[in-house]
Amino acid sequence: xxxxxxxxxxxxxxxxxxxxxxxxxxxxxxxxxxxxxxxxxxxxxxxxxxxxxxxxxxxxxxxxxxxxxxxxxxxxxxxxxxxxxxxxxxxxxxxxxxxxxxxxxxxxxxxxxxxxxxxxxxxxxxxxxxxxx
Numbered sequence: 001x002x003x004x005x006x007x008x009x010x011x012x013x014x015x016x017x018x019x020x021x022x023x024x025x026x027x028x029x030x031x032x033x034x035x036x037x038x039x040x041x042x043x044x045x046x047x048x049x050x051x052x053x054x055x056x057x058x059x060x061x062x063x064x065x066x067x068x069x070x071x072x073x074x075x076x077x078x079x080x081x082x083x084x085x086x087x088x089x090x091x092x093x094x095x096x097x098x099x100x101x102x103x104x105x106x107x108x109x110x111x112x113x114x115x116x117x118x119x120x121x122x123x124x125x126x127x128x129x130x131x132x133x
Contacts, residue, residue, distance in 0.1 A: 002023050002025075002066075002087060003021075003023050003024065004021065004025055004085040005021045005025040005088035005109070006078075007021070007032075007090075007093065008072070008091070009095060010093065011044040011045075011094070011095040012044070015074070015075060015078070016046045017069045017070060017073075019054055019068075019069055020067065020068040021057060022067070022068075024057060024061065024066070025087045025088025025089075026088065029118060031057055032102065032104070032123070034056050035049060035052050036101075036123040037123070038052050038056070039052060043097050046095065049095060075092065078107075079092070079107055081108055084109055089106055089110065090108050091104055091107075091112075092107070101122065102124050102125070103125055103126075104125070106127075112124065
């Protein structure tokens with residue numbers, strides 16, 4: 001039950017801890033857009049980016065539940081279907097040079113588009129499109 005999402009940031013071999021949103025799956029795109037704007041000029045800083053994303057989510061979540069974090073660190077595990085809790089799914093955000101859109105992988109859920117009802121913010125691009133020749 002909920003509208004769950006798990007977010008990881010990555011750059012090179014570094015992977016952030018999981019950021020778990022129990023009711024925030026539909027807010028991931030907005031949170032990422034706000035975080036992208038905040039992190040301009042700080043390219044590739046996985047730890048600081050994850051911390052700022054948590055801070056942005058924290059502003060919208062009351063109480064002492066519905067926002068969590070844990071260490072995972074293994075992209076192979078993160079990409080497996082059983083890692084997702086469903087709902088919005090898992091987001092792996094590849095940090096890119098300052099000013100460029102972040103590349104976002106989506107696994108095991110409805111993702112950013114929410115079945116086509118939400119557009120992608122201009123600061124984000126699907127990972128498959130970003131790496132296509």
